[in-house]
Amino acid sequence: MSNEKTEVWITGIGLVSSLGEGPETHRAQLTSGKVPLPVVDTEDQAPYLVHPIVDIDVGTQIPKRSDQRQMGPWQHLGVYAAGLALDDAGISHNPELLAATNMIVAAGGGERDLEVDTVIMEKIDGVENPGPILNASLNSELRPTLFLAQLSNLMAGNISIVHGVTDSSRTFMGEEAAGISAIETATAQIEHGQGEIFLVGGAYIAERADMSMLMEFGHTLWQDDFASIWSRKDTDGGMIMGSAGAFLILESRKHAEARGVKPYARINAVVSDRSSRQAGAAGTVANNLFEKISDRIPEGPLPVLSSCCGVQPQLTEEYDFLNGLAEHGIEPAIRGVTTVLGNTLEAQFPLSVILASLAISGGTFFDPFDDSGVEKEFSGDPEQVLISTWAHWRGECLALVDKPDVTLRGGD
Amino acid sequence: MSHFSKDHKGRPVVVVTGIGIVTSLGEGKEDNWQNLTTGLSGVRKISRFPTEGLRTQIAGTITWEQEGRYCAPMHSINLAKKSAAEAIEQSGIGSRGSFPGPLFVANSPAETNWDQRMVVYGGQAGADSTGYDRLLKNVRAGDFSRYYSLFQFASIADHLADAFGTRGQPISLTTACASGATSVQLGVEAIRRGDTDAALCIGTDGEICEEMVVRFNLLSALSTQNDDPQGASKPFSKTRDGFVMAEGSATLVLESYDGAKARGAKILGVVRGAGERADTFHRTRSTPDGSAIIDTINRSMADAGMSPAEIDCINAHGTSTPENDKMEYLALSAALGSDLDNTPISSNKSMIGHTLSAAGTIEAAISLLTIQAGVIPPTINCNEQDPNILMDVVPNEKRIQTVNSVMSNSFGFGGQNVCLIFSAEPA
Numbered sequence: 001m002s003n004e005k006t007e008v009w010i011t012g013i014g015l016v017s018s019l020g021e022g023p024e025t026h027r028a029q030l031t032s033g034k035v036p037l038p039v040v041d042t043e044d045q046a047p048y049l050v051h052p053i054v055d056i057d058v059g060t061q062i063p064k065r066s067d068q069r070q071m072g073p074w075q076h077l078g079v080y081a082a083g084l085a086l087d088d089a090g091i092s093h094n095p096e097l098l099a100a101t102n103m104i105v106a107a108g109g110g111e112r113d114l115e116v117d118t119v120i121m122e123k124i125d126g127v128e129n130p131g132p133i134l135n136a137s138l139n140s141e142l143r144p145t146l147f148l149a150q151l152s153n154l155m156a157g158n159i160s161i162v163h164g165v166t167d168s169s170r171t172f173m174g175e176e177a178a179g180i181s182a183i184e185t186a187t188a189q190i191e192h193g194q195g196e197i198f199l200v201g202g203a204y205i206a207e208r209a210d211m212s213m214l215m216e217f218g219h220t221l222w223q224d225d226f227a228s229i230w231s232r233k234d235t236d237g238g239m240i241m242g243s244a245g246a247f248l249i250l251e252s253r254k255h256a257e258a259r260g261v262k263p264y265a266r267i268n269a270v271v272s273d274r275s276s277r278q279a280g281a282a283g284t285v286a287n288n289l290f291e292k293i294s295d296r297i298p299e300g301p302l303p304v305l306s307s308c309c310g311v312q313p314q315l316t317e318e319y320d321f322l323n324g325l326a327e328h329g330i331e332p333a334i335r336g337v338t339t340v341l342g343n344t345l346e347a348q349f350p351l352s353v354i355l356a357s358l359a360i361s362g363g364t365f366f367d368p369f370d371d372s373g374v375e376k377e378f379s380g381d382p383e384q385v386l387i388s389t390w391a392h393w394r395g396e397c398l399a400l401v402d403k404p405d406v407t408l409r410g411g412d
Numbered sequence: 413m414s415h416f417s418k419d420h421k422g423r424p425v426v427v428v429t430g431i432g433i434v435t436s437l438g439e440g441k442e443d444n445w446q447n448l449t450t451g452l453s454g455v456r457k458i459s460r461f462p463t464e465g466l467r468t469q470i471a472g473t474i475t476w477e478q479e480g481r482y483c484a485p486m487h488s489i490n491l492a493k494k495s496a497a498e499a500i501e502q503s504g505i506g507s508r509g510s511f512p513g514p515l516f517v518a519n520s521p522a523e524t525n526w527d528q529r530m531v532v533y534g535g536q537a538g539a540d541s542t543g544y545d546r547l548l549k550n551v552r553a554g555d556f557s558r559y560y561s562l563f564q565f566a567s568i569a570d571h572l573a574d575a576f577g578t579r580g581q582p583i584s585l586t587t588a589c590a591s592g593a594t595s596v597q598l599g600v601e602a603i604r605r606g607d608t609d610a611a612l613c614i615g616t617d618g619e620i621c622e623e624m625v626v627r628f629n630l631l632s633a634l635s636t637q638n639d640d641p642q643g644a645s646k647p648f649s650k651t652r653d654g655f656v657m658a659e660g661s662a663t664l665v666l667e668s669y670d671g672a673k674a675r676g677a678k679i680l681g682v683v684r685g686a687g688e689r690a691d692t693f694h695r696t697r698s699t700p701d702g703s704a705i706i707d708t709i710n711r712s713m714a715d716a717g718m719s720p721a722e723i724d725c726i727n728a729h730g731t732s733t734p735e736n737d738k739m740e741y742l743a744l745s746a747a748l749g750s751d752l753d754n755t756p757i758s759s760n761k762s763m764i765g766h767t768l769s770a771a772g773t774i775e776a777a778i779s780l781l782t783i784q785a786g787v788i789p790p791t792i793n794c795n796e797q798d799p800n801i802l803m804d805v806v807p808n809e810k811r812i813q814t815v816n817s818v819m820s821n822s823f824g825f826g827g828q829n830v831c832l833i834f835s836a837e838p839a
Contacts, residue, residue: 070695103690107586108565109521118543120526121533131462131622134526138626139465147627148695148825152521152565153586157826160690166704169690169828170594173521173584174566181583185598192605209544213532214524216551218560274573274581393560394570395581 005191007404009256009263010357012089012249014081014201017341017351018051018242022084023264023410027358030340030366038340040226040240041207047223048216050206051342053243056080062162072111072149075158078203081245082159085199089249090261097259098164102195103156104186105171106178106202106346110150112210116141155203165199176307177274177395178202179349184270184397186250196255201247202346215239220311220392228370229308229336233319237312239392242342246350248357253404262409265357265401268384269293272397282396283317286388289398290325296384296400299329303365303382305352306336307389309343318390319374332386333378339369349389349397356385356401361408416838417670419684420717423604426683427837429672430503430665431777432495435764436472436658440498445781448763448789449810453642455656455765461622468634470641471620472658472765485522485562487618489571491661491770492517496576496614499663503677505610506577513610515578516598517569518591520619520769524563532556568616578612588824589729591615592662592772593832597686599666609671615773616661628657631696633733645766646793647730647759648737648805655731658765662773664780679837681780684817685716691827698739698823705743705821705829712819712831713747720751723833724813725788727779727820728805730759731766740821741801756813758806762792772822772830779818779834786814 013023018039020026029036041052058076061083062068071079086092091101120137124130148154153171160166172178172185179202186198205211215221222238232238256263271289275281302325308318325332337352344351359365365382368375384402419425433440436454437447447454454472460482463469479490506512535550561567569584587594592615599611628634635654637644645656672679689711691704698705713719729740744752760778767774782788787810794807817835822828 109523114544117529121529121546122542124526124530125533129462130530132464134622135462135465135626138623139629142623142626142630144630147630150521151588151825153588153591153824153826153828154695156690157588157695157828160692160827161695164692166690166692166827168688169587169826170598171586173519173586174569175564177566177581178584181581185583188605188607189601194601194605209548210524213544213547213551214560214563216548217556217563219552219557220560272581393564394566397581 007253008187008190008267009251009253009404010248010265010267011251011256011261011263012085013264013354014083014085014088014247015354016054016056016077016081017244018053020054023358027362031364033367035371036340036369044207045212048212048221049226049240051242052207053077053205067162070145070148071158074110074203074205075149075155077205077245078155079158079162081201081203082199082247083163085247085249086163092163099166100197101165102168102198103159103165104182104198104200105156106182107152107155107171107173108204108346109152111208113146114209175345175393176348176389176391178346180272180389180395180397183349183353184272187267187270190250190252196252198250199247200250201350203245204243204345204347206241206243206342222310228339228372229310230370230372230374232310233315237310237315239310240342242344244341244344244347244351246347246354248350248354262407263404264409265360266404268296268400268402270399272395274395277394279313282314282390283321285396286321286398289396293398293400294328297330301331301333301378303359303378303385304332304334305356305385305387306334307338307348307352308336309338309392311392314390318388322388333365333376335366335369335375343392352387352389353399353401356387359385360401360403361410424606425669426600426603426666427669427672428664428680428683428780429505429667429677430499431680431780432498432663433774433777434491434494435660435774436474437764439494441781448760448778449787451790451792451808453763453792455641455644457641466625467629467636468625469638470644470656472656473620474618474659481527483528484525484619484621485568488519488568488616491618491659492572492614492616493575495661496612496663499665503665505665510577511612513578513608513612514580514602515569515573515582515612516595517572517582517584518595518615518769518773519568519584520617521586522563522565522567525621526623528559572614576612586769587828588826589768590772590822590824590828590830591769592774593776593822593830595773596664596683596776596832597830600683600686603666603668609668611666613666613773614661614663615770617768617770618659620657620659635732643793645732645762647728647732647762647791648798648801649794650796650798652732652734652737654733656765658767660764660767660770660774662770662777664773664776681783681834681836684718684833684835685712687712687715687831689829691829696825697735702739702743702746704827705739705823706746708829708831709743709747712833716833718833720748722817723755723819724815724817726755726757727775727818728757728759729821729823730761732761736823737801741803752803756788756804756806756811758788759791760789775820776832779820782818783815783834783836787812788815
């Protein structure tokens, strides 16, 4: 095996969020010259706010109704976004390429049937020996498809069935760190010749009371009027969850060149670790991670995409860390991704990598996402974008997406 | 540097230096091996919860009195702690609470179970509401920080990373019933890349509850032979009628050959290769011609640089479902050809039951013990072998023979297929 690492290119994007569908829609909205207006639903999960997913035409990516019926909205969204990425990279309907495409999906779980849960809770509430009633209710209320629609690895399974991706297939579970590990692992595998082409990403739907409950177990959700991420800094904090399907095609330079494909951008580095989250611990980890990549970042203005989630004290600590980059001669132009798209959990890091690659390939960084004064203007053609993703519970990551020395796609 | 330190493709050789197992047959390698080679079953009537009205009332559950009220992710964490502690102690690697490498954990998706959901439901703050409104009002009014740390999808790996002091962000993974094998694959790949000299690979599953039983019943996947729990799991038998759910955990400490030699560790076996191929046919069934499984098996042999004749025995996926056992035979016949005639195939699930997310790791561990002992555990409950499955399934009695290499198969819902090959330490 050669010790020389190959470059990892981003050659396909599948993106759906609360702002719309497709790279161009997002690029246009985020570089429109005015502060982008996030789409916020105040009722669906009240008192919580969510960024709802836009309507998708599921049938365009999942043509068979028999396939559609086997999935819930979460799997629909993931399979749909994965299909967009495969289309975008020119892999779809190419059996040879699909058979050589590896897959790492970052997943939570599918939807519970909340009505079934409600019926059963009412039946067994206060009953002294609820077991037999619970059994009878589960027997009569659950359906086979419900189980398959909930299984975490069935998003990957359905991508194989619907789109025909059949090399390795792994599902990493759990929150922001799953998305980080998915891209970090795929990048490492490509760099070391353990695969030439990967479909990587995840999906999250915020309009789910079962997920609101899971997040609120930690009292992590924002309950006030909408506020940008940085304007939550001097409060007790809280998250606004967002919905997104975000998939990328990562490909070795050699493989992409051999099939005549241009990249959006290159993944220069993904470094991650896990702090205890005691006061100051995440910042220490982030500083150590920065040391690993600092020699690749020149002094001066640097575009930064932060997925700062809003939970305190990490909100303040991540803010301090990013502004502390000034000590290295860096002038960070920070954009709080969560202000416009919310925290999309497993999809969050893939989403950030996609946005970075859109800035690189478009030759323009995004306008400030709020008017807090935290987000400085950045003019000029971004050569690299630093991504900072600290999970709401555990896991910190920095990544560097940059411009390879070739003509990029989608740049005009 | 020894000439054993790189494999046929020039990659670092990956070895196993620690093994730990907990199953329905017992805690630890010794008890498990004793019971596996005796041919005992760990399957019994479920006592954790009332089974009245359930079609399936048997499983290989593991119940520890000291755990108190059952909580699925906590049980999976506790099972994993037992197997990981045993494996790390055997390997002698690192120091207490500090494992010098990454963690890969295969487990079932963490879920809030009915017990916990009803605890939340019973709060007072939401008493004027119903359904999830009521749950959410109670959650806002109470302290549920323990649930927060247990029911996130990555929570099991997170707790284990704290317990064993592994490096970096742990990876919590699922590939359904192939998960355990995938955890080993990820460890092998990390060592082959040179990212690390060691990796902790754990499979754990302690998730048997009412809803899981009903779900698998709805898919008609489980045996309903409730009157004969110990005879219900009968892989490759004519009368097999489904798998038996079970709990358990196994851990492998993987190291580079050079790393293990440098610290003078005893090498228990070599991970020779791994193969994988996703299926596109159906969510719960294999492509009828077996092509994805055949490809998986062939790729594992190519990765290992081995031919069918070099595979001494096979640790089957062997679930005891009509579909799996038929397809596994079809695929093995195609991939191994006439060499299959001389290759014993045994299913540990006949005794342990199907430990789902942990099965691939548990069977990897047993494959390594098989090599060490020169004894192949039997496929029990094989009183009438399926006449259409013409393999040597090591029926009912253990087999004493020299075993230098074992192939271990894992196939899961969602078209997930993984095959691992282990061999003895190079002499």
